[in-house]
Amino acid sequence: MEESFIVTETAPDVRVEDFTSFVAPDVRVEQFVAYQTERPRRGGKAREWTESLLSTIVFVIVFTSFIAQATQVPTASMVPTIFVGDHFFLDKIAFPGNFPKAIRDWLPRRTIHRGDIIAFRPPPKANMTTPFVKRVIGIPGDTIEVRNKVVYLNGKRQDEPYKIHVNSPISGEIPGDNFGPTTVPPDQFFVMGDNRDNSNDSRFWGFVDRFAIIGKPLFVYWSYESDSPYEGGERSWASVAADYVSVAQHFFSRTRWFRFGTMVK
Numbered sequence: 001m002e003e004s005f006i007v008t009e010t011a012p013d014v015r016v017e018d019f020t021s022f023v024a025p026d027v028r029v030e031q032f033v034a035y036q037t038e039r040p041r042r043g044g045k046a047r048e049w050t051e052s053l054l055s056t057i058v059f060v061i062v063f064t065s066f067i068a069q070a071t072q073v074p075t076a077s078m079v080p081t082i083f084v085g086d087h088f089f090l091d092k093i094a095f096p097g098n099f100p101k102a103i104r105d106w107l108p109r110r111t112i113h114r115g116d117i118i119a120f121r122p123p124p125k126a127n128m129t130t131p132f133v134k135r136v137i138g139i140p141g142d143t144i145e146v147r148n149k150v151v152y153l154n155g156k157r158q159d160e161p162y163k164i165h166v167n168s169p170i171s172g173e174i175p176g177d178n179f180g181p182t183t184v185p186p187d188q189f190f191v192m193g194d195n196r197d198n199s200n201d202s203r204f205w206g207f208v209d210r211f212a213i214i215g216k217p218l219f220v221y222w223s224y225e226s227d228s229p230y231e232g233g234e235r236s237w238a239s240v241a242a243d244y245v246s247v248a249q250h251f252f253s254r255t256r257w258f259r260f261g262t263m264v265k
Helices: 044-066 237-254
Strands: 067-070 088-090 117-120 132-138 144-148 150-154 179-183 188-192 213-223
Touching: 132 144, 132 150, 144 213
Parallel strands: none
Antiparallel strands: 067 088, 088 213, 117 132, 117 213, 132 188, 144 150, 144 179
């Protein structure tokens, strides 16, 4: 026998006082605000393009002058840490040497440690205009001496896993195999290349002034194995053009893909 159920729906018990009356806001005509569309400036697209270009140029100049700059090392003086053709970003923050002399004393200074790799303007004795990249061996107050290719810091022999020698270790054969002792003056630094037998550094032209330092290399963003040797000094337009042609022809075959993202330290 089937059972049946009867469902009874009952209306909810809603009282009149539970209702809420809605009152329309009293908005006056004078409270409305009239908006006017901006009139187009004279000059049109040409002016907008010019302003955008100038803004970009100013940003690039400020960024590359005081924050970071793309650069490269054209010589083998820092091999194997930095290869010829390595392109890297240069951290330029807090290096007063990037600013005019009048305000340098008021600017913050980055602390320079032994072992740091720095970029700097070469001293007059170096007879070069292209910035150098070397490793800091001695800071102010240190005594540096090189004996038979071995560096002694404050009388202690240094273990330098980053350096290499490509020539014979026989004493006296290579300039710079023996140097000093010498004490680093205040606000000066003694620097050397990691490729000790192929480096033009403090052994030959003296110390690096603090205000000559312009930054620290960060990481390699591109590395290209060029077949053109470093010429030094000012390069001709023909030489520069030849390099661009070479890169266009051999970009994929001569790019050192394994160097991408390598930290410089």
